[in-house]
Amino acid sequence: MNKRAGIGFYIFLVVFVFFVMFPFIWVFLTSIKPPGEIFNNFNWFTADPSLASYENAITNRPLFRYMWNSFVVSTLTTLIAIGFASVAAYALTRLPIRFKGVILGIILAASMFPQIAIISPIYNFVTAVGLRNSYMGLVIPYITVSLPLAIWILATFFQKIPWELEESAKLDGASPFQTFRKIIFPLAAPGVFTTGILVFIAAWNEYLFALTINTSDEWRTVPVGISFYQSQFTIPWGDISAATVLVTIPIVILVLIFQRRIVAGLTSGSVKE
């Protein structure tokens, strides 16, 4: 296989990156056009950049409230999922328990559950305990998505931690719990952190539960909030472009900082070592 990168290869790369990024570029260019210039006009650049769309985007709809809601829900979900999952994944990879295959099978099956199959009982439950339009009303169903995902990825990370350290800690008289806290956890911290990012993104992006359970505007999350910018009769593309840019910025920052970790986390569950 040719591992040298020639000029043709770089041209391909530029074209590829351009195609992937094109929707973002176009939406960004639209967001800084004056609202009147958006319709029936396919000029790439505007002569008269304006922030009017941004102003409309945050005044017509509580966009920052949506972002705050998403942030709180995703953070709570991540903390709960990581808490339960790290303990379970440690036991699954390290302790001599039986039925590991069965347990992992159940967890994998749970991560494959179609959300539509569980939404109506969850909706009934959340309504019955009075958690509609609240943060916990979303955090509880999000466990279905996040917990199996977290266990699955963490199990792979924990497996890679060298055994010898644990053995020597045991010889020195450390209890299994001490071993976990003092040896495994610090070594596993990067993996836990990576898993946290992935769970956070998964919770941030969830749509179906957020749409169904938090129906009042002030409790909507970003994905649902964005999809409600369009009304029956008009579609304010300027507002939508600006809102899209605003909600994409935090994700772009997250991806730019943690790209290596994210790739490691994404691929850990699917590749045999």
Added chain:
Amino acid sequence: MKFQLNEKQLGYAMVAPALILVILVTLWPVAQSFYNSLFDYRLNDPSRSERFLSSNMDLERYANDYFYLSRDLEALEGQAPDPDDAAAVAEISQEFEAYHAELLEMDGLAEQYEEVEGMIASFTAIADRDLKYASVENDWAEGFKAFLDDASEQLTTISQNTENEEFSVTAGNVAGSLDSVNTAVIESNFIGFDNYQRYLTDGRMWQSMGNTMLFTIVSVFAELVLGLMIALLINRAFVGRGIVRASVLIPWAIPTAVAAMMWGFLYDGQTGIVAHYFEQFGLIDDASVLLSTGAGGMFSVIFADVWKTTPYMALLLLAGLQTIPGSLYEAAEVDGAGKMQQFWKITLPLLKSSILVALLFRTLDAFRVFDLIFVLTGGGPANATESISIYAYITLFSQSNFGAGSVLSVIVFISVAIISTLFIKFIGSDLFAGKTGR
């Protein structure tokens, strides 16, 4: 030995909370969905908003109505100008009291009824379902309902035929009260597999199933081929890996709903640049085709999904490629194998498990597609892009029909179970490799 046992117990204790949570939030709701699907269960219809295995009586309503009705019937009898009418009313009144007496004779009903009456007298709304509803004998409920229908009809006729205006109005009112009592008697809405029969022969169900399969097969196949090509091309050292990796991750990381809104703008018949360029290049006749025709809608949805997910697929496959030792290719080179031969004989077989795992996750994801289509086309035009999840969502939450919607949910669940079983048969134990340890 003792230490070993403790370690084992600790292990179970550590797995248990997560496992119980997973089971509670997934298996229990699926079981509930299946149970719901056996009922004619509609949230927007008071007589069907609960699941009743047997006939039931809304005691709160009944006690309230009974109090007035029993008094009004007596008064009506006295008012009747014609002895025939008086006799008819007396007979209704008698029979009504007889049914009432029979009701109170049922197991524990007398006490429950008394409690409900007490709460009504003190104007307390009854929140406790077990108190509000009493299970009653099916035969009794059927007989009582038939009697109420009859009596109400009889009184209506009397009210229409009588000359006495005052008597006519009262008789009409009493007939109305009888109808009201009728709605307090709730017959069982357990219908078994009737919902399934209905939806398995429903054209819209099969159309949405067909849409879902078309979407899944085409988009996953395109993502696999394109993803594999990209992975093969970028599997080398080059300057700017970071930029490529970031640009590949961003479409994956943004919410699908946001991506769908963006593509909705790009495809728009008037302002959409993609629609505009497609028209300019002669790919479509008119810019509006993309979102206003069935084929255009399906293409748009698949294209947006391919854009969002191919980079992710490429990443998974790239990671698989990087585990193939370079020495294999060197050896093949020495043996005189061409590039194509190397691909078919080395790359593809060694990549097989990576490809299958990626395919499994992608197929399941694509099959339950909801947000992309829901936001981009809403299932339209004319249901041409409606996926099975969207049909289920509309039945559940737009029509508030939880019984029928649950049937569709269960159908999605069973399809997903079949797909995963097939895949896992192919992948085998590789899926768990490197996870269970010693």
